Amino acid sequence: MTDVPPLAVDIDGTLTDGQGAIDHRTLPVLREWPAPVVVATGKSLPYPIGLCHFVGIEGRVIAENGGVVALAETDTLRFEGDREAAAAVADAYVEAGYSLGWREIDFVNRWRETEIAVARDQPLAPLESIAAEHGLEVVDTGYAYHVKSPDVSKGRGLEVVAGELGVDPEAFLAVGDSENDVSTFDVAGEAVAVANADDAALAAADRVTDSNYADGFLEAIGADSR
Structure with a gap:
């Protein structure tokens, strides 16, 4: 032991x-x-x-x-978590004129199963607002904004x-x-x-x-x- x-x-x-x-x-x-x-x-x-x-x-x-x-x-x-809701947040964020902030081939999100990550140089306030509308939250890890289920x-x-x-x-x-x-x-x-x-x-x-x-x-x- x-x-x-x-x-x-x-x-x-x-x-x-x-x-x-x-x-x-x-x-x-x-x-x-x-x-x-x-x-x-x-x-x-x-x-x-x-x-x-x-x-x-x-x-x-x-x-x-x-x-x-x-x-x-x-x-x-x-x-x-709810990957579909996270994807809907990402779509709405892009439709609002913003970007997820990654390269065209997005290796950050390519294999994600439950959430979406957004680059920290992108606007946070509208991302948080859109996430809340879908019942999700945004967590700042210091490396990306993660859109995820609150539970x-x-x-x-x-x-x-x-x-x-x-x-x-x-x-x-x-x-x-x-x-x-x-x-x-x-x-x-x-x-x-x-x-x-x-x-x-x-x-x-x-x-x-x-x-x-x-x-x-x-x-x-x-x-x-x-």
């Missing part, structure tokens, strides 16, 4: 450097963590599944801010994962940096925000690291950052 807790970790802003690239020092830490590791992100499913594959860890994933939950060892693949969250996803693993959600250590990590922080027994986190995550965390980005993650889990 180990005293090391299961780990729920965000990707962007937490495992990355200040330029958005995965910090290579985090990879062996994830691979060698002696308890279950859950990757919880706002990205669509292929990104965290690919990360788990190339790190060499079991595919335990919360994607799309809780809209998708996947666990390889239990053959679990669950979808929550979907990473925290709910972590509860599903914990149930599948037979682990109490409060056993988890959660590390993140954004508003979309607050629900994870509320569910986990210990919540750590890296120093670059937004105000919502900082306020919800049990503790805040001195270091930013991946350095903050390594500090949070007590790893040597050299």
Whole structure:
């Protein structure tokens, strides 16, 4: 039996450097963590599944801010949220003269199953207004505006994962940096925000690291950052 807790970790802003690239020092830490590791992100499913594959860890994933939950060892693949409503919001936003802000080949949304993401350089107020008309909300992760169902969250996803693993959600250590990590922080027994986190995550965390980005993650889990 180990005293090391299961780990729920965000990707962007937490495992990355200040330029958005995965910090290579985090990879062996994830691979060698002696308890279950859950990757919880706002990205669509292929990104965290690919990360788990190339790190060499079991595919335990919360994607799309809780809209998708996947666990390889239990053959679990669950979808929550209203993708049709999110697509309707995107269509109405474009019809109103705005843009989702991505390239013509939109890899950000191409594989999304439960939500739509809009670039942060696009107007937020009309997006929020249109989303509300469709019963949805907009979450700013610091990397995109995510149009999603209000009852979907990473925290709910972590509860599903914990149930599948037979682990109490409060056993988890959660590390993140954004508003979309607050629900994870509320569910986990210990919540750590890296120093670059937004105000919502900082306020919800049990503790805040001195270091930013991946350095903050390594500090949070007590790893040597050299």
